[in-house]
Amino acid sequence: MYSIDGLKLSICKSCGALCCKHFPPMVTVFDIVRICKFLKIEPRKFIKDFCECLTLREIVSKSPYKTLKIYVNIIENLLKPRIVSLLEKTIFIRFKLIDDHCIFLNNDNSCKIHPVKPMVCRVFPLKPYTSILEGRLRIAEACPLSKHPELLRKEFEYFRIYVQECKTHLLVVLGLDFEEVLRLIEYLMKIHDELCKDVWGGAQSASTH
Ligand code: SF4
Numbered sequence: 001m002y003s004i005d006g007l008k009l010s011i012c013k014s015c016g017a018l019c020c021k022h023f024p025p026m027v028t029v030f031d032i033v034r035i036c037k038f039l040k041i042e043p044r045k046f047i048k049d050f051c052e053c054l055t056l057r058e059i060v061s062k063s064p065y066k067t068l069k070i071y072v073n074i075i076e077n078l079l080k081p082r083i084v085s086l087l088e089k090t091i092f093i094r095f096k097l098i099d100d101h102c103i104f105l106n107n108d109n110s111c112k113i114h115p116v117k118p119m120v121c122r123v124f125p126l127k128p129y130t131s132i133l134e135g136r137l138r139i140a141e142a143c144p145l146s147k148h149p150e151l152l153r154k155e156f157e158y159f160r161i162y163v164q165e166c167k168t169h170l171l172v173v174l175g176l177d178f179e180e181v182l183r184l185i186e187y188l189m190k191i192h193d194e195l196c197k198d199v200w201g202g203a204q205s206a207s208t209h
């Protein structure tokens with residue numbers, strides 16, 4: 001008789017870590033703080049070695065969603081120069097891909113930072129419906145776990161925290177450049193224990209990825 005975690009583990013093991021390939025996870029400042037504490041690494045070095053930093057404009061230009069680009073063009077024409085400075089300056093951070101898979105993926109498809117993996121990975125296959133700001137969710141059908149929503153209790157619980165962290169992250173980083181984001185992360189590192197203990201305390205799940 002399998003436990004819920006055991007069933008998830010066996011499904012993830014036979015999947016081949018689809019969710020860790022092709023699309024690098026976008027991380028929040030809260031994710032970076034937890035991971036840097038776990039790896040005992042300075043944020044600047046962590047970002048240099050494992051992450052890719054992109055401006056908001058680069059994110060929009062690389063996005064597969066054409067409507068996003070159209071909206072941005074319209075807003076840009078209406079609100080220059082403020083929107084231009086936000087697009088050029090705001091920094092977002094995502095993990096590097098190596099051979100088209102996440103830099104933290106092991107050869108056996110397990111995750112090197114499993115206990116502190118980013119929230120976006122922790123809640124998968126749950127995803128924001130259209131925008132994370134709406135707080136509504138959908139299930140990624142390509143993930144075999146999507147056929148077993150009864151196994152996703154923890155993911156549903158974490159989704160609320162994920163939305164909350166993303167909203168805070170987006171509000172704070174809008175308009176910040178790399179050095180400013182780094183200073184914010186360093187400040188959060190100092191208050192990490194108070195800030196992260198609720199998420200951090202029970203944030204263990206049995207999936208392999
Ligand atoms: S979460 Fe889904 S896509 Fe990712 S490894 Fe598990 S079964 Fe595969």
Ligand code: SF4
Pocket residue numbers: 019020021025095102103104105106110111112113114117118121209
């Ligand atoms: S679960 Fe781990 S290996 Fe997979 S995308 Fe997230 S951080 Fe990378």
